[in-house]
Structure formats: structure tokens, C-alpha cells
Amino acid sequence: MSLKLQPKDYTQWHSPIETVIDFFKGKLTELGWGKSDRNEIIMDVGCGPGGTTREIILPFFPKVGKIIALDVMPDMINIARGKNAHPQIEYVVADVTEWSAVEQWEEKITKVISIHCFHWVKKQKEGFKNIYRLLMSGGEAAFFFVLEATFFDAIEKLQNSSKWCQYLKDRDNRIPDSHHYKYDESYYKNLAEEIGFEVLHCRKEEKIDVYPDDTTIKSKTQLFIFYF
Numbered sequence: 632m633s634l635k636l637q638p639k640d641y642t643q644w645h646s647p648i649e650t651v652i653d654f655f656k657g658k659l660t661e662l663g664w665g666k667s668d669r670n671e672i673i674m675d676v677g678c679g680p681g682g683t684t685r686e687i688i689l690p691f692f693p694k695v696g697k698i699i700a701l702d703v704m705p706d707m708i709n710i711a712r713g714k715n716a717h718p719q720i721e722y723v724v725a726d727v728t729e730w731s732a733v734e735q736w737e738e739k740i741t742k743v744i745s746i747h748c749f750h751w752v753k754k755q756k757e758g759f760k761n762i763y764r765l766l767m768s769g770g771e772a773a774f775f776f777v778l779e780a781t782f783f784d785a786i787e788k789l790q791n792s793s794k795w796c797q798y799l800k801d802r803d804n805r806i807p808d809s810h811h812y813k814y815d816e817s818y819y820k821n822l823a824e825e826i827g828f829e830v831l832h833c834r835k836e837e838k839i840d841v842y843p844d845d846t847t848i849k850s851k852t853q854l855f856i857f858y859f
Contacts (some may be wrong), residue, residue: 673695674743676727686835743765755822763826806856809814
């Protein structure tokens, strides 16, 4: 049993947030992404309902040939196909940590992007290894995910409280090891280099997303702590 997102509720509020937009306009632009003249084959790992895939990734690459957007949750992919369909985007149910689920794209991908996904991934090393194998020669990958968050502390507090522990006992809270063990950029840099990546940029930064009102942030919180 684990914490899971409710796809329909997630879609109601989900849209590319400012920190994600800044990541594309800032760091990825500095690294020359989006300027290539070649026909890019891009993989979006953890696409969710497809908002970021269609609204940010697709227009960011003027020469994109195809985007393969993966998510482990079938309901997310169903919503993405309905709400964010595009002829250049193929939405696929797949777990990137399982090689058999993605091996058909071995050495066929020019760019891999994963936004706000890898902090939910338990087998991170396997995920990074598989992505390395998916990239063709000269391919590149970019990951943007959470290391620590006060939200994770709040979940642990609920699980340890006398009032709520009976409801949350033995449930996977999906808090990443990076939060527990305080992994920093050096941990992920070393891990990536061990796999075979040449690391061009790896940095831990504090990011804050501002929501328009209390109702929005309460809805988001309820969404993420729903267990079943």
C-alpha cells in the first residue's frame, strides 16, 4: 500500500509551474537545448497528464520529430491522450526502472527529460541506468526533481502521530531516500558518472512555487496525501 496520485484530481490543477518554466528557459537554454538542427527524438519520463509535455517540451524543440511520453500510471496516460494529444506525442504506460518496458527504444533517443518524477522513483539507480542505455551516441538527459521538502516532513509527522498513525500504518509514504539521507548534488553526480554519463551540470537549489490562494494549496495537499 502506498501514497498515490488521483489522476482526475491531479489534472484539475496541474499545469507547468514557474520553477519548471524557469528550468527550460534558464538552464536548458544555457546548455543549448532546443537549438539543435537535427530531428530530435525525445523521451519525457513521468509525463503525468501530459500538460508539461505538450505545453513546454513540444514547443521548446522546433526540430522535434517525436516525443515518447512515459508514465507508470495507466490513468495518467489515458488522461494525457484525451486532454493533451498531439500528432508528435506518443503516450505510453511504462516503468523506466524496468528494462523490458523500455528496451524497444535502446539507443534511439536523442534527449531524455524527466520533470518532478525521480523523487517518486524507488529504484533510482536502475532508472538512470536504463535512461543511459536509451540514449543514442551524443544523446543528453536532464532531470529536475525534489531532494527535500517540508511536505515530506508533514507526511512523516502524520504517520507518527497518535491520532493518524492507525490509518497510515504500514503504508509506503513515497518519501525519497534523498530526503532521509540528505543526498546532495555530489551524490547524484557520482552516481551518474559511475553509470557512464558525462555530467555537464548538477546543482542543488532551493525552489519555491507560489500558489494563488489557500484553496489551491489545500487542494494540492489533499491530493498528495490521499491513501488507498
